[in-house]
Amino acid sequence: MPDPMHFDRHADLYDRARPPYPDALWQRLTSLGLLAAEHRALDLGAGTGQATERLVEAGMRVTAVEPGAALAVRLRERVPSARVLQTSAEEAELAPGSFDLVTVATAIHWFDLDAVLPKLHAALAPGGRLAVWRNVYGDTSVPPTPFRRRLEAIVAQRDAPPRPGPGELETARWARLLEADGLFATTEVAEFHWRIDLDADAVRGLFTTFSDWSADEAEEAARAVRDLGGTVTEHYLTPLIVLARVG
Ligand SMILES: C[S@@+](CC[C@H](N)C(=O)[O-])C[C@H]1O[C@@H](n2cnc3c(N)ncnc32)[C@H](O)[C@@H]1O
Structure with missing residues (x-):
C-alpha cells in the first residue's frame, strides 16, 4: 500500500x-486571475x-500545509516568507473566510x-477558488516510446496488480468528486501536455520519489535509459481543475 510519508x-x-509544473499551467492560473x-x-x-x-513569487500571502x-x-x-503549518489537510486549523485561493x-x-x-x-472567503492539479508521469495520449515499454515490463513483474497511478485517474471523475457535496462548482478543466528529456540519474531520482516504485525498480528504469542511449524523452500531462466556492 503506498504510504503518503514516502515523500x-x-x-x-x-x-x-x-520536474517543475509547466509554464502553461502558471500562465493559465494567471489569466484566470487566481x-x-x-x-x-x-x-x-x-x-x-x-x-x-x-504563489509567493506572484506576490500572494501564502500559508503552506505539509505533514512531513x-x-x-x-x-x-525554500520559501521562507510562507507561513508553514506542519500538519495534515484534515487537521489544519484554518480561520473562517481567511483565504482567496486554495491550491x-x-x-x-x-x-x-x-x-x-x-x-x-469554510476557510475560503466568498468568491474564493480551489485549484487542483497534478503532474501525470506518463501521458497516455502519446504512443508508447521504447522507454515506456521498458517501464511497462518492470511494472508487469510486480506480484500485486499495479495500483492506478496518477496517469490512470480521470480528470472528469475528480471534478465530479470535488463538487459532489455541493460546496464547490467546477469553473475550468484544462490539460497541459509537455515533454522533458531525462538522463539515467534523473530517471533514477524521479522514480525513487514515486510512492509505488521500489528502489530496485527505479534502478531498472535507469538501466533502461542507459540501454536506450543515455537520454529519453518523456511525455507528461498536467490536468487542472478550478472550482468556485458555492455560496
Ligand atoms: C506528490 S507530493 C506533492 C508535493 C507538492 N505539492 C508538489 O507539487 O511538489 C504529495 C504531498 O502531499 C502530502 N500529503 C500526504 N497526505 C497529506 C494530507 N493528509 N494532508 C496534507 N498533505 C498531505 C505529502 O506529504 C506530500 O508532500
Whole structure:
C-alpha cells in the first residue's frame, strides 16, 4: 500500500528530482486571475514548495500545509516568507473566510475529501477558488516510446496488480468528486501536455520519489535509459481543475 510519508523519507531527493509544473499551467492560473498580488493563498500538501514558491513569487500571502517533518524543513528553507503549518489537510486549523485561493498540487489523492472539502469551504472567503492539479508521469495520449515499454515490463513483474497511478485517474471523475457535496462548482478543466528529456540519474531520482516504485525498480528504469542511449524523452500531462466556492 503506498504510504503518503514516502515523500518525507526522500525529502532532499524529492526537492531535486521532481520536474517543475509547466509554464502553461502558471500562465493559465494567471489569466484566470487566481495569482493576484496580496491575495491570500493556502497551498495544501505543499511538499518542498514547488507550487508554494510560485504563489509567493506572484506576490500572494501564502500559508503552506505539509505533514512531513523533513519536507516542512525543506519548505521553510525554500520559501521562507510562507507561513508553514506542519500538519495534515484534515487537521489544519484554518480561520473562517481567511483565504482567496486554495491550491492542491499532486496531493488531492491523499486527502479524506469528506473531512477536507467542508474545511476548505469554510476557510475560503466568498468568491474564493480551489485549484487542483497534478503532474501525470506518463501521458497516455502519446504512443508508447521504447522507454515506456521498458517501464511497462518492470511494472508487469510486480506480484500485486499495479495500483492506478496518477496517469490512470480521470480528470472528469475528480471534478465530479470535488463538487459532489455541493460546496464547490467546477469553473475550468484544462490539460497541459509537455515533454522533458531525462538522463539515467534523473530517471533514477524521479522514480525513487514515486510512492509505488521500489528502489530496485527505479534502478531498472535507469538501466533502461542507459540501454536506450543515455537520454529519453518523456511525455507528461498536467490536468487542472478550478472550482468556485458555492455560496
Ligand atoms: C506528490 S507530493 C506533492 C508535493 C507538492 N505539492 C508538489 O507539487 O511538489 C504529495 C504531498 O502531499 C502530502 N500529503 C500526504 N497526505 C497529506 C494530507 N493528509 N494532508 C496534507 N498533505 C498531505 C505529502 O506529504 C506530500 O508532500
